[in-house]
Amino acid sequence: RLLEKTELLLARKSSEDYLFAILFALHSLVTPIAVVASDINPSWEKGIWRNAQEFKTMVDCCGPQIQAAITDPQSKHAIDQLNALDLRDQVGSYRVIVSNETPQLEDFTLCILQQNNCFRCNSPILTKPKVPLMETWQGKPVDALAAKQILMGHLKHEEAAACSQQHP
Secondary structure: OHHHHHHHHHHOOOHHHHHHHHHHHHHHHOOOOHHHHOOOOHHHHHHHHHHHHHHHHHHHHHHHHHHHHHHOHHHHHHHHHHHHOOOOOHHHHHHHHHHOOOHHHHHHHHHHHHHOOOOOOOOOOOOOOOOOOOOEEOOEEOOHHHHHHHHHHHOOOHHHOOOOOOOO
8 A cells, every 4th residue: 555655646746745755655664654644545444344334324315416426427437536546635636526527526525525524524623823714705794605605616506606706
């Protein structure tokens, strides 16, 4: 696994990935390094029981979205690419998702990752740096509707078409 992970990182040819490959190798071979510890593929460490529980949760909560995504060729291709990546490779996952945006993939990922948190991910809210909340959007106070439109606008969702500032 170490060699596969290192090869993947080095193949991207970016300074961040080169640095991470070195840190990952040191973490695996020499001493634990906190900055890369969270990037170890959790499928290996959590075991078959937890993997089975997560799969059941996905099917129970998102069965229709899974069916729609795996029957759509482009979405299925994206899912296959995501499966080939380390589960915590956020950059790689983002590249796959934005390169294969379909309504089926969007519904699939929203259901599994955000609406139902099927993998029980827990990312604590950072306290530093202290960033002030955005209070206005397009000259109006940010309320729940505006916040939802901003989020959906990043996802190219039709609910945000009127306020999205994405450019083709």
